Structures are given as C-alpha cells and as structure tokens.
Amino acid sequence: MIKYNLKCENKHEFESWFSESKEYERLKKKKLIECIFCGSKKIEKSIMSPRILNSKSTKVSENQDLKKFKRDLINVRKFVEKNFEFVEHNFADKIREVYYNKNNKRNIYGVATDKEKEDLKEEGIDLISIPWVEKDN
Numbered sequence: 001m002i003k004y005n006l007k008c009e010n011k012h013e014f015e016s017w018f019s020e021s022k023e024y025e026r027l028k029k030k031k032l033i034e035c036i037f038c039g040s041k042k043i044e045k046s047i048m049s050p051r052i053l054n055s056k057s058t059k060v061s062e063n064q065d066l067k068k069f070k071r072d073l074i075n076v077r078k079f080v081e082k083n084f085e086f087v088e089h090n091f092a093d094k095i096r097e098v099y100y101n102k103n104n105k106r107n108i109y110g111v112a113t114d115k116e117k118e119d120l121k122e123e124g125i126d127l128i129s130i131p132w133v134e135k136d137n
C-alpha cells in the first residue's frame, strides 16, 4: 500500500491509499479520483508520503533472510578468528611475507587500506574482503 497526498484544483488537500503507484495513474486516467471536499476530478499528487506498508508476510521473510545472512557472516568471522592469525599493523607487509615465503604457511587477516589493496592486487596477491559483523547485537 502506498499513501499519496492529493490536491484538487481548489487546493483542497486530502490523503488516499492505493495498492501501488500505477493504480493511482490508472484511476486518475479514468477520472475515478475526486476531491472529498468539492468533488472536483482535477486532482494532482502532492508530496508523497514516505510511508510504505509491506504486508506482514513480506516483512517477516525479509527479517529472517537478514538474520540468516548475519548468522552466516558471524560464522565466517568465527572461522577466520579460529583459523587465521590477526595482524593488527602492517597487514600489507605481513601478507607479502607470507606470500613470497613458500615455507610460511600462515593464514592471516587484518585491515588493509584501499591503496594497499590496489598495490597487492597489482602484485598478484588476491585478498578477500569480508563484512565484519558485530557478534553481540
């Protein structure tokens, strides 16, 4: 459902609900919308209300998808924390250390700047960026 503020030629303003924006256009074309005060059929859309109502079922499934997505991300984070070594500083240098030393089989993770990511990419070192979700909310 979508709510429009409508205005007639005599500047009467009123609100009306439509199932979708196309329905408004359809009804307007057929002159089925009229001013509730004076009955004028010269109606214009005023400012659109930002309130759009989703049906309940849609809302629930969206939330569940989001929750599942977040749970997946948290699992990724847990996996990384368990199997990778956190490098707080000089992440890019540490990556090169690991990358160019064949005996060095460490998995590491850390934070790289966009510039560092670019440089590493040019050297043929592919990084995977993962969204880091907070676990406690």
Ligand SMILES: [Zn+2]
Binding pocket: 008, 009, 010, 011, 012, 035, 036, 037, 038, 039, 040
């Ligand atoms: Zn009117």
